Each structure stands twice: as structure tokens, then as C-alpha cells.
Amino acid sequence: MSSRTSDVLVIGGGIIGLVTAWRAAQRGLAVTVADPEPGGGAAQVAAGMLAAVTELHYGEETLLALNLESARRYPAFAAELTDLTGHDLGYRRCGTLAVALDSDDRAGLRELHALQQRSGLESEWLSGRECRRLEPMLAPGVRGGLRVDGDHQIDPRRLAAALVAACERAGVVFHRVRAARLDVAGDRAVG
Template sequence: MQSSRPTSQSSGHRSGQPSAHPPGQPSERPSGSDVLIIGGGIVGLVTAWRAAQRGLRTAVADPLPGGGAAQVAAGMLAAVTELHYGEQTLLGLNLASVQRYPDFVTELEEASGRGTGYRACGTLAVALDADDRAQLRELHVLQQGSGLTSDWLTGRECRRLEPMLAPGVRGGLRVEGDHQIDPRRLSAALLTACERAGVVFHRAWADRLSVVRGRAAGAVLAGGRQVHADQVVLAGGSRSGGLAGVPAEVLPPVRPVKGQILRLTMPPGRPPFLSRTVRAVVRGSQIYLVPRENGELVVGATTEELGWDTTVTAGGVYGLLRDAHELVPGITELPLTETRAGLRPGSPDNAPLLGPTALPGLHLATGHHRNGVLLAPVTGEVMATVLTTGELPEVARSFTPLRFPTATGHLPTGPATAGPAASVRQEQPV
């Protein structure tokens, strides 16, 4: 891969190098910065925090920073149980991020003064019938062939770990290295850490990328305000593929993938139903239950190719509750406290796009699909390196945006309406 070292046309230092301006202090250029990040979800915030730590004057454009898919995601850090055939390259990036998570959480919680709900509780993946058991066995073989650690358990051993599981559980996999975090608390901690590091927030969406003399130079915000920057990172999640002003050959091939998710709550004084994340294959569909320390139980999630539709549907809720009830029969006693739908940023190969594009000064941090929370630590590290050196680190070189030669003509351009033929498939987390 060819990498380009960005140079600044408007400042006294090279754009790819840390600014001499002290981090955490207001920029001398009120409307300008070294880096403008378009999108304030978890990926945008972690990029902004790491960039500011490197001494770059950093700004984020987002009408509601800390919102987006983080408000819907379950927060499973499941590099092992998320493994799918054909995704061994992505597995390497996922594992690299999981290994960084403990130190990342410690640093972030100290920097923000906020907890993140990180739990090293492990994951149990189970099957309820012979066919699903065979499918789980295949996953176990794939995991072993990929050098991963998971333990096969009998149904009785699964129920010994989690007594509330249905008697019909036929077997399962215990994965001690797959953990969880609360994405809402993670997002809030990143927002506070960014503010303390001096990141400037423009609470508006970017309507158009500014390109000056063949180089990304900032953005025009909603309302017409121009924000200048030496480098721009497009981290807009599912909206990344529709930003005006981005040349067609550089526009990221990112599409919205809908996911519905539920939250239930344990009544006060009641012991939790589960002690760890439980995933299952039910009639060929996958479901997960993620217990929080505060008594919340997250159940998800559907995967629906419906464009920009974010409607919570009766069918989606019913399917999730039906399969969750087969897995943990007592779940129907719990209050249903929230139903939400969000949009994952899907890419053609289900892997993120990280690093420089063919347009000088424009970088991508998008397309994370079901792994945005999982990949937060490594994404922040990779993007900070790109912004300060112009080089894409080895761990991320398979995920360069340049692996897609063009990205035109395949994205929905407006809200989609769910029709009777729309399919709802319970599979991956939001």
C-alpha cells in the first residue's frame, strides 16, 4: 500500500505532525483546527481523544456527540464468539483491540472520572437442539483452527454455570476472554475525556466536505458555517457514505444495517438471571443476552437491510422475546423497559475502513458494522498514528479504504420504507 504524508498549506507546521500549540488550550484560529472529525459516536470520540493527546488541535462536528449507534449497542467484546467464516483477517484486528481494552478502560476512566461498565465476565454460547448444537460445534472447530481458546461444555455443565438456562440446552462453548462494556457509559466517558483534553465541539452536522486545491480542508456545517482544518476524519457511521463534496471515487462504500434491541430490568432486590453474557443459536438464528451490573438485561439483535428505516416493529420485538424465552424461560417475568432500533455502518466485507483516502487530507474511520465498540481502542490508536505521521500502522493495513477502488452507485440515498417482503434476521449485535 502506498501511504502519503500530508502537508499543510495554511499553518506553520507540517499537518501530519503534532502542533506546537499546547493541547487543551483554545486554538489561535477560532474557526480552524489541525483535525476535524465528522461524527461524534464512539469511533469519532475515541479518535478525537487520542488525536488531542498527541497535541493536535482537534474539533468534532456532530449535533449530538455521544449519541448514535452507541445508544443502541449491547457492548459485547466478543472477538472469539463473533468469529465467522471468511473473517480471519478481521479477527486479528478484533483480538488486537480486545488485548488493549483493560489498559484502555483504566486510562479512560482516570481521564474522565467516569465508569464504563467494563466487566471481564466471559461469555457462554449455547445451543438448544441437535442442529444448532452441530452448528456450534463447527464454530468450535473454526475457533480452534484460528488459534482461539474456548471450552466445549455439556448441557448440564452449561446449566451449572447459568442455572436459569432452559432444561433443553444441549451444549455450549465457554469463552473466558469475551467480555462486555456498557456503550452508553463508554460514550459518556469518551465525551468527558475529549472535553478535558481540549477538543472543540461543533454541535451541528457537516453538510459538505470542503476541498481546496485538491485537498480536504474542513467542512461546511448545517446553517452554512465554514470550519477549516488541515486534516479531516470522516467517522459518521452509517451516514459516512452520503457526505456531499466527497469525490465519488473516494466516497466510502458504507450502508445502514438496521438492528432492533430490547432492554429488560430486574426488579429491586432480585438476584440477576445471568452472571455473564449468554449467546445462543435458536432455530438457526442467533440471539444474545447481556446482563449489566445495575440489573439491566440487554436482548438483541435483529439484522435488517432496510436502508434508513429505524422503526421498532412488533415482529422484531416478538422474535427477540420468543427466542430469549426459549433460552431463559423466566425472562417473561421481567419488565420490558426499552425498545430501540439503530443503524450499523456496514461495509462490503463487514470490516472497517481506516486511514488515508485517495483525496489528500481526508481519512476514514467508518464501516465498523457490528464491531464499533469492540474496535474502539485500536481504532483510536490507529487514527492518531495516521494523523500524526501519515502512516497506517501494520495492524490496520488490511483495512485501508484503498482496498475498494470505487464506492459509487450502491448506497440508499434517503429513508427506506419497510415493505411486506422485508426480512428480519436475528443475528449480529448492533
């Protein structure tokens, strides 16, 4: 790695590392990212569901509050990134339709629906026929489903590419290497 110093060193330029680097650089910090393939992590295979309501789980009430707040801020985040880079992120306020293929699925989704209701979240139980009316390609045997209009979606591959571009514009320095070891002197990483 070069001998230039940075205020911030981010090891791993996946979505999280790239957002961290971009925001730090926007605030005037000198930032370096080390990653053999920035933007090439899990985002390359992820679905891009931004589904705070559909992906609610028992015992995750604290996480739910964080997820809902993140979801609320996502449209402005996506718009800022698109304005800056010109990249279309594939951001869609399309909602989620979670379907039950058998009776076990149906029982699970019914429980999720009840939990959503108790948590004050908006979701609607649909019959199999109502699900197929929304999505005609669904199998005839679908047993019902949950419609969540508040969920949204992004194309994670486009998001990662836009974040790399935003980082470059903000002056983030990329080192396309795998970090094998971190040398620390006092409270600073030195190499």
C-alpha cells in the same frame, strides 16, 4: 460552523469518531467534532460484547488478528479512560457463554468451536446441564454451548459518555450540528 481552524475535523462523534478525536487531541492537534448528538450513535443500543473469539467467522483470519490485538489492549485503554474521567465503564472480564437452543444452533456452535480450535483459540464445549449450572436462568431445553473465558464486555453507553468527557478535557471543540456538505479547498476541508 465557526471560522476557527482545526488540524482535524471529525464528522460523526460515535465511539470511533470520539476515540479518534480524543487521541488526536492528546497528541497536540486542534480537533473539532461535528455531531448533533455526540456519543448518541449505535453505542446507545449496542450490547458491548468484546468477543473476538466468540464472534470469529470463516474467512476472517486477518480480522481475527486485529480483534485479538484490540482485545489485548482493551484493559489498558479502559483503565486510562477511567483514570482520566472518573467514569466507571462497566468493564468486565466475564467471558462469553454462547448457547444452542435447538439442533441447528448446536451444529453451528460445534462448527465454530472446531474453527476456534484450528485457530489456536481457547474455548470449551459444554453440555446443556453444564451451561445451566453456569447460568441457572437458561431454559431447560438448551442443547449445549460454548464457553469462552477470554472474551470481555463494556457498557457502551458509559463508554460513549466517558469519551465525550475525555474529549472535552483534551480541548476538543464540539459543534452539535449535522454536517450537510463538506467544502474542500486544495487538500483541506474549509467548512
